Amino acid sequence: MEPLFIAEVIGTMAFALSGFYVAAKDRLDLLGVFIAAFLTALGGGITRDAIAGRAPYTFTHILPGILVVVVLLFAIIFKLHKHDQVEQKFIFIISDTLGLVSFSITGSLVALQSGFNFFGIIMLGLTTAVGGGIMRDILLNKVPLILSTGLYGTVSLFIGTLLYWLNIVDFLNPLTILICAILGLILRLLAYYQNWHLPVLK
DSSP, rough: OOOHHHHHHHHHHHHHHHHHHHHHHHHHHOHHHHHHHHHHHHHHHHHHHHHTOOOHHHHHHSSHHHHHHHHHHHHHTTTGSSSSSHHHHHHHEEEEEEEHHHHHHHHHHHHHHOOOOOHHHHHHHHHHHHHHHHHHHTTTTTTOOHHHHHHHHHHHHHHHHHHHHHHTTTTTTHHHHHHHHHHHHHHHHHHHTTTTOOOOOO
């Protein structure tokens, strides 16, 4: 399978679970949970495709919607929101990190396929990765995660930069893409658990 498709599937499922936890924490009803999960999982990809001048993948393929529904049904049936706070927090961070990394990759790859320059590649990767979460947080009247969490958006920019240079040196392949994903995962988890932040203007 193509790296773009694999990353899309992983990102959709991971962000659907992330959106589920945010909605459950805010005690939304079932419709609210579905809306929050769908926005988180699919909002960034829809925005990405609109910018790239493509028909949104979510609207032309049934798989993304099915993946979100399956994840939500699994989470509800097994009552994942009932787990203790520590476990819930860990699952949320892992799912959100997987979504961030996977969608940073899909956004960057779509930008490369569309012939975007360096700025376009890193920004489309960032938009894909955080767009859905921003829509969800605005809907729920929250400060978007990208503005309040250490190195969140920076990880996306890092991945986009790596993919750009790998393409420049003609070394972009499934293995190097996987290595970029692993590096992104490690950086994000280290930043979260070590409380790393970018410098703040004083």
